[in-house]
Amino acid sequence: MNELRYFLSEKGLIIICGKGGVGKTTFSALYALFSSSLGIKTFVTSIDPAHHLGNVLGVRLGHEPTLVMDNLYANEVDIDLLIKEYIDRTVKAIRNVYTEIQVFNFDRYIEMLKESPGVEEDALFSYLMELRKNDYPVTIVDTPATSITTRVLKLPWLQSLWLDKLIDLRSKIIGYKEVIESISQGRKIKIRDAMLEELIRMHGEVEEYKSLMMDPNKTKLIFVVTAEELPILELKRFVNAMGRVNVKIQGIVLNKYVDNESNNKRLNQLRGEYREIPIIIVPYSENVIGVENLMKLLNKIRVVW
Ligand SMILES: Nc1ncnc2c1ncn2[C@@H]1O[C@H](COP(=O)(O)OP(=O)(O)O)[C@@H](O)[C@H]1O
Numbered sequence: 654m655n656e657l658r659y660f661l662s663e664k665g666l667i668i669i670c671g672k673g674g675v676g677k678t679t680f681s682a683l684y685a686l687f688s689s690s691l692g693i694k695t696f697v698t699s700i701d702p703a704h705h706l707g708n709v710l711g712v713r714l715g716h717e718p719t720l721v722m723d724n725l726y727a728n729e730v731d732i733d734l735l736i737k738e739y740i741d742r743t744v745k746a747i748r749n750v751y752t753e754i755q756v757f758n759f760d761r762y763i764e765m766l767k768e769s770p771g772v773e774e775d776a777l778f779s780y781l782m783e784l785r786k787n788d789y790p791v792t793i794v795d796t797p798a799t800s801i802t803t804r805v806l807k808l809p810w811l812q813s814l815w816l817d818k819l820i821d822l823r824s825k826i827i828g829y830k831e832v833i834e835s836i837s838q839g840r841k842i843k844i845r846d847a848m849l850e851e852l853i854r855m856h857g858e859v860e861e862y863k864s865l866m867m868d869p870n871k872t873k874l875i876f877v878v879t880a881e882e883l884p885i886l887e888l889k890r891f892v893n894a895m896g897r898v899n900v901k902i903q904g905i906v907l908n909k910y911v912d913n914e915s916n917n918k919r920l921n922q923l924r925g926e927y928r929e930i931p932i933i934i935v936p937y938s939e940n941v942i943g944v945e946n947l948m949k950l951l952n953k954i955r956v957v958w
């Protein structure tokens with residue numbers, strides 16, 4: 654069990670991913686118990702709208718972090734609240750930068766923003782980045798289904814593409830404005846544009862997020878599977894999808910492990926395919942609800958390299 658220390662790093666986010674039902678929430682709780690039992694102030698946060706973290710830990714949780722036991726805090730994020738906060742922040746930023754926008758119907762624009770595709774991913778990603786500012790040395794994130802999580806985690810790469818295009822477009826517009834102004838005033842005019850400055854600032858921020866995601870000391874992705882075909886196929890897709898943006902998976906959890914032929918075959922398959930990734934073996938256990946049962950299971954976990 655002490656081999657689990659390998660996945661700890663100061664101010665690191667540990668993000669637990671995987672197919673539905675494989676044991677993400679259970680492992681998040683297990684790892685949080687491990688970390689807090691070392692005396693490290695630990696926060697485990699569930700961003701899956703279908704919340705189970707409270708049930709697994711045997712406590713009632715809400716949006717605000719609750720002290721579960723010594724050094725262990727937990728919450729279940731209210732996604733609607735996150736989206737609302739995210740939109741409020743975005744609206745404020747737009748109002749600050751772009752006063753002309755009041756020309757057209759701003760309120761209708763806000764309504765549109767609430768319903769626009771991707772806003773949930775945006776809000777979740779922004780929540781993940783905010784987590785870095787909290788004062789817990791270790792934060793563990795229990796995630797929803799792999800498809801949503803992949804979109805959330807890859808968001809800065811998508812945003813970076815968009816921002817490149819927008820900066821290019823805005824620079825051109827400002828360039829034309831400068832030419833026209835310079836001709837009409839008969840001298841060289843340089844225009845300062847708040848919108849362009851904001852886009853460049855956002856670009857810098859997104860680049861910073863990308864490097865945070867790529868730094869294994871700051872972000873550790875752990876993927877949970879069971880000894881079954883589909884969860885392992887999903888692992889492969891995830892490794893490939895994140896690999897395309899140079900983000901590596903730091904650990905694979907083989908959950909609900911029983912020492913039989915089919916499980917060992919899967920274990921060997923994983924070891925063969927992912928030689929650089931340590932495998933955390935969590936045995937099957939009849940009772941995985943509540944701190945006491947989880948602590949017992951924690952003692953049976955082993956890591957193989
Ligand atoms: N090691 C384990 N042994 C036995 N049952 C487990 C184990 N891990 C998880 N489970 C059970 O499997 C189900 C799914 O686990 P859960 O952690 O909620 O998965 P996820 O969060 O990935 O959807 C739950 O009923 C849980 O109690």
Ligand SMILES: [Mg+2]
Binds near residue numbers: 677678679701795796
């Ligand atoms: Mg879950």
